[in-house]
Amino acid sequence: MFGPFGNFPIKKPEIRTVTLKKKITVPVSRNKPADAKSARAKSHATSSLRKSSAPASLQLVKNGTDSRSSSPLKRSADSTLSLAGSSKKRKASAPVVQKFSDSEDTSESDDADLSPERVRVKSSTDSLPPDVGREIWTINKNKEANAKEEDDTGLIHGKRLVKRDKDAAYKSAFPSEENIATLELRYPGSAKPERFSLVEPVEHDGYKPLEDILETIERVLTHYFPASLSSRYLDDSTGIVRRLKRAIHHRDLPKFRAVLTEYDTLIRNSLSSSITTHLTSQHHLPLPLIERILSQIYARTVSPQVSLLRDYENGTDNVYGELLPRFSHQIFAVTGLNSSHTFVDLGSGVGNVVLQAALETGAESWGIEMMPNPCKLGEAQAAEFPLRCRKWGIRPGKVTLVQGDFLTSPAIDTVLRRADVVLVNNQAFLPTLNDKLIMKFLDLKDGCRIVSLKSFVDEGHRIQARNIEDPRNVLTNVKRLEYWSGSVSWTDQGGSYFVAVKDSSMVREATERMRKRARAS
The missing domain is CATH 1.10.260.170 (434 Repressor (Amino-terminal Domain))
Incomplete structure (x- = not known):
């Protein structure tokens, strides 16, 4: 035998056995463990209780002010479409709710470590925990009598x-x-x-x-x-x-x-x-049912014009990509999103996650997108959404889609102040945009969860005297989690995402400790 780097003989290995008292001989195993089979997740394509209104209606909100019109919807630079509710592939695994503490332990040291903590999400069922405060179903016994009154005009058969x-x-x-x-x-x-x-x-x-x-x-x-x-x-x-x-x-x-x-x-x-x-005994919606409804909507609105989504410029902040239903479901489970909460998607594309949040959790769901083509298709999905939900006898949460810049939209500024979960697909965002988003997060209420594909808090970041004014200090309890293959549209590989909690208390506590120490000296 010869080594890989020259003709130097390598002594032939000897295989030894170990004999126990019971005289059971165990050979030294040289077999590699079998690779786990990869599984691709199927795709298709937080506080008072709130009930969504029905029947559904479309509204156009400009600069945060509602206006109604019977004419076709037109977009302004910041217009809002509001819909009242009516390498190796990772093995797919559905999540359970990940509990987050409202504040982290602090010591007498001025330093507080805000580095992302790696967390492995365990598997669970395809359904979120029951939400007994939500009225999901609209099915009644008099559908035949109400057939003439039912208006499904606009439904894409x-x-x-x-x-x-x-x-x-x-x-x-x-x-x-x-x-x-x-x-x-x-x-x-x-x-x-x-x-x-x-x-x-x-x-x-x-x-x-x-x-x-x-x-x-x-x-x-x-x-x-x-x-x-x-x-x-x-x-x-x-x-x-x-x-x-x-x-x-x-x-x-x-x-x-x-x-x-x-x-x-x-x-x-x-x-x-x-x-x-x-x-009447069902207080949740199974993921396969959600995927079916969303798939019907997508097939009738986005798929026929999907080529429009390829019109973007690489290397800019406006690169299009979708989170698929199973990944969105995982995010809702990890953050504990339910019908009493408000969800905001910053950079919502065609509105997939916004619609799923409203359908699956009943949450009031907002999205904002600035690229015109995804906005156009998102508007089409939002129009089909309540009609399709009615067919299935489901009352979703309220949906509002805004066309505009999430850094300057008054409507988004207002809703962010009461948001419970904020999603940012910042996979392709440039560093300057991520920095501007961190400044926006200062307006979030304490306890709000921020979900992102890239962490806003650097590895090793700590609250110290020299950086006490750093806006990243309010993003605490950062968790790094995994998503699996079949979770995003731009790759079949799995990856990581991050969940942070807006908490200003750590900065206040660190500042107070510094003041006490300064007075003592």
Whole structure:
């Protein structure tokens, strides 16, 4: 044998064994531990209790002042769209709520270490803790009687999405039919069904109506019925979804319609019984259901114009990237966001996280974005959001999207003073912008959580006499956590993010100690 750096002989290793008293021989293991399988998280694309208002309405807020208009929405330099609620991949792991102390221990030393503390988030379920103060469901027993009064004008039906997608080619999903077949799909929260065309995209990346129908039915049967009934309706052999898939496989339109009619009747008859009874005990929304609703909205508003999001300049603060639903869910869990809180996303893009916060937690949710193309698509999502939530029988939190600069927006300045959780995707921000944001954080109330992809507090930063005026000193209890593969749009790799707590008490205490020491000397 020879070494890797020359022809120098290497003595052949000897394998020794160790014999215990029980005469059990244990060989020295030279096997490497098996690599953990990587798993990609599925993607698609804090204080009084507050109830969101319904029905939903759109408002345009300019410079922090509400104004209403029946004309198409127009943006100003700082305009607000307000929506009243109606390397190795890391293994995916959902988080539990990470508890933060309101203040850190302080010693007699003038120095206080504010360095980020690394925290590993443990796994949990796909649901946040129950929020008993939130009224989630809007489902009632009189949907049929209220059908004529229900206004879903503006809802983008699956059929309409196919018709307006001029860049995609579709073919009939049931070729034996002379004309392209259409159908209506019932939702548990609405008497008016959604219309679909039974077609398939010629290209793989197009909108898939049949997939949309099947996944929607599966989510309804899974989450709107008790487990005893759900398991029957989703049986792998005789369940509704299984029989629909079988009909599609055999291109059997009559059979497909028959099973769909069975589903429609089931939903209609269950609204006054099993569905309503089951939902009254549910005080949270499962992540798979949230992902389905958000996916429907995104597919109807952003996906057809997704090319607009590629129009940005690298090397600037305005680089576009999205946090995916599972990562947003993790952030809500770690910060303990709920319906009594206010959430603000600084640099909200197309509004994905803002909508998810309102839907999943019921929190009053704000977002601000300055790039025009993401703002345009965010406005489209905000318009579809309450209509889609109504279909599912869910009352979300209030949503407000602002177009403008988060450093100078009066509306954002006002809401930041009462915010409980602030999110900043500062992955691509330049240092100068991060410094300006730190100054904005001085206006946050104590106890507010700041979530960022880059820490605003440097490693090794301490409160000392020479830096007592540093604004970073109010960002305390900094935690460094991990997000997993499938969490962000710009990479499939995992990474780190940071959660800090705004707390001015440490600076006050350090200042008082310095004064006492100065008087004593």
